[in-house]
Amino acid sequence: MSVIFSAESAGLMYPDGTQALIDTSVKVAAGEFVSIVGPSGCGKSTLLRMASGLIAQTTGTITRTGTVQFVFQDSTLLPWRTVRKNVALNLELQKIDQRIINERTSVALALVGLTDSADKLPRQLSGGMKMRTSLARSLVCEPDLYLFDEPFAALDEFSRERLNLELRNMLSTRNAGSLFVTHSIAEAVFLSHRVLVMSPRPGSIVKEFVIPFGNDRDQNLRYTSEFAQVSGEIAQTLRELTP
Amino acid sequence: MKRRFLNAVGPVAVFLAFIALWYLVAYSLHNNFSPASGKPMIIPPPHRLFEDFHGPIRDRIFTALLISTRTAITGLAISAIVGIVIGVAMAQAKWIERSLWPHLIALQVTPIIAIVPLMIRLIGANFTARVTVTVIISIFPIVSNTLFGIQSVHPSLHDLFRLQNSSRWVILRKLQLPAASPAIFTGLRVAAGLAVIGAIVGDFFFTKGDPGLGQLITFFFLNNLSGPMFITALLATALGLMLFICFGVINRIVIGRWHDSVAR
Numbered sequence: 466m467s468v469i470f471s472a473e474s475a476g477l478m479y480p481d482g483t484q485a486l487i488d489t490s491v492k493v494a495a496g497e498f499v500s501i502v503g504p505s506g507c508g509k510s511t512l513l514r515m516a517s518g519l520i521a522q523t524t525g526t527i528t529r530t531g532t533v534q535f536v537f538q539d540s541t542l543l544p545w546r547t548v549r550k551n552v553a554l555n556l557e558l559q560k561i562d563q564r565i566i567n568e569r570t571s572v573a574l575a576l577v578g579l580t581d582s583a584d585k586l587p588r589q590l591s592g593g594m595k596m597r598t599s600l601a602r603s604l605v606c607e608p609d610l611y612l613f614d615e616p617f618a619a620l621d622e623f624s625r626e627r628l629n630l631e632l633r634n635m636l637s638t639r640n641a642g643s644l645f646v647t648h649s650i651a652e653a654v655f656l657s658h659r660v661l662v663m664s665p666r667p668g669s670i671v672k673e674f675v676i677p678f679g680n681d682r683d684q685n686l687r688y689t690s691e692f693a694q695v696s697g698e699i700a701q702t703l704r705e706l707t708p
Numbered sequence: 709m710k711r712r713f714l715n716a717v718g719p720v721a722v723f724l725a726f727i728a729l730w731y732l733v734a735y736s737l738h739n740n741f742s743p744a745s746g747k748p749m750i751i752p753p754p755h756r757l758f759e760d761f762h763g764p765i766r767d768r769i770f771t772a773l774l775i776s777t778r779t780a781i782t783g784l785a786i787s788a789i790v791g792i793v794i795g796v797a798m799a800q801a802k803w804i805e806r807s808l809w810p811h812l813i814a815l816q817v818t819p820i821i822a823i824v825p826l827m828i829r830l831i832g833a834n835f836t837a838r839v840t841v842t843v844i845i846s847i848f849p850i851v852s853n854t855l856f857g858i859q860s861v862h863p864s865l866h867d868l869f870r871l872q873n874s875s876r877w878v879i880l881r882k883l884q885l886p887a888a889s890p891a892i893f894t895g896l897r898v899a900a901g902l903a904v905i906g907a908i909v910g911d912f913f914f915t916k917g918d919p920g921l922g923q924l925i926t927f928f929f930l931n932n933l934s935g936p937m938f939i940t941a942l943l944a945t946a947l948g949l950m951l952f953i954c955f956g957v958i959n960r961i962v963i964g965r966w967h968d969s970v971a972r
């Protein structure tokens with residue numbers, strides 16, 4: 466398994482002196498899905514921003530091979546662009562040939578089930594559809610590493626579970642690695658090969674859970690005793706971290 | 709449909725009340741201060757406004773309207789271009805913002821009456837000077853709204869572009885300007901009103917050169933031509949309204965599709 470992202474003893478102090486991360490080590494291999502859970506303000510977003518190169522670590526080393534796509538918590542669509550033009554944005558910024566952009570955009574739209582809404586504006590979409598558009602915008606680029614910062618946090622339980630499954634299906638045909646930040650333990654367990662638990666600020670990885678399910682998962686998995694067992698252990702770890 | 713009707717009732721009622729008040733004031737002033745003396749009325753009631761509106765007086769009013777319109781529109785156009793450029797420049801770097809901001813405030817709070825004599829000395833009592841005054845009066849809301857609009861762009865949207873290594877120019881064109889356009893249009897609308905004020909009040913202080921609406925109002929006032937004076941004043945209002953509405957329409961066409969403040 467080739468490692469596409471690794472942070473080794475990485476630390477980050479913001480210019481104002483806030484030590485957000487300390488001695489953080491994370492590895493993500495190609496085709497691997499890794500989730501991060503942790504208390505609010507422990508540095509999860511900071512870790513993702515560091516992984517993407519938006520901010521630089523102040524100590525330790527970060528190694529990244531290949532391209533990155535970032536999926537933000539809010540869908541960050543451009544309100545003056547249609548769904549199609551929003552999905553095409555990243556390709557457009559990479560100055561790719563318009564014909565190829567059109568083709569790949571159509572494929573991505575079909576993948577997230579938005580073909581019929583391609584000409585709508587963001588304000589005409591539901592929260593779930595906005596998030597699908599945002600996912601499509603990242604999927605269309607076929608990066609080597611996906612970074613997700615609580616992408617489904619604003620959705621209702623039902624939409625979230627559906628999108629969890631869809632996301633698994635979308636990623637299943639690719640060999641990209643994913644680093645996924647979430648507040649939902651169930652979501653982390655359902656999606657991931659590994660779940661990492663972070664300590665309160667200054668954040669670092671304190672525990673790793675290997676999720677014992679294969680790649681073939683469906684919604685019923687959520688109601689099995691094994692699922693409850695792992696989720697319970699992670700919840701217990703989180704509770705012990707926050708007094 | 710019904711809602712439209714109800715929305716129109718308020719403004720119409722206020723307008724009618726205003727006309728009624730006008731008649732009341734016109735006749736009570738006339739009866740109290742110049743009763744049946746054959747002197748012209750101090751304030752003509754609405755139906756007698758147009759009594760003197762013919763011949764040379766009418767020509768002078770139209771010429772003045774043309775001059776003031778040209779001044780206001782030219783000034784506004786220059787304000788729009790220069791104002792957006794300055795606003796964009798200020799949004800690019802904190803030091804540019806900090807260097808320019810105090811001076812813009814100073815310009816904004818300087819009264820017209822202080823600016824006009826200076827302009828006459830510097831440029832002369834000509835069209836260029838009038839336009840310059842108009843620009844000085846109307847540029848501030850365009851600069852500040854452009855700056856504010858660009859600064860309010862959501863940080864994640866910036867990250868989105870930065871992750872693609874977009875240049876400043878691409879970010880400006882594809883993110884900052886479109887995102888700021890609702891704020892810029894609000895600025896343009898306010899500036900449109902100010903440009904008319906700048907053109908007319910500025911003109912009032914220009915005692916030389918071809919008279920615009922401001923000078924003409926003074927002239928009619930000094931010559932006891934109340935009717936034409938009122939018509940000129942109403943035309944000044946109409947000019948301001950026209951520009952305001954123009955920007956409302958352009959606003960609707962350009963950003964109405966996607967922006968919540970306009971779209972329903």
Ligand SMILES: Nc1ncnc2c1ncn2[C@@H]1O[C@H](COP(=O)(O)OP(=O)(O)O)[C@@H](O)[C@H]1O
Pocket residue numbers: 479480481483484485504505506507508509510511512666
């Ligand atoms: N730009 C910044 N400057 C200073 N401190 C920051 C900045 N961004 C985040 N922080 C602080 O760093 C800590 C971690 O933030 P963040 O990574 O957003 O946490 P999380 O995503 O886990 O909730 C928080 O205490 C936060 O207040």
Ligand SMILES: [Mg+2]
Pocket residue numbers: 509510511614
């Ligand atoms: Mg966060």
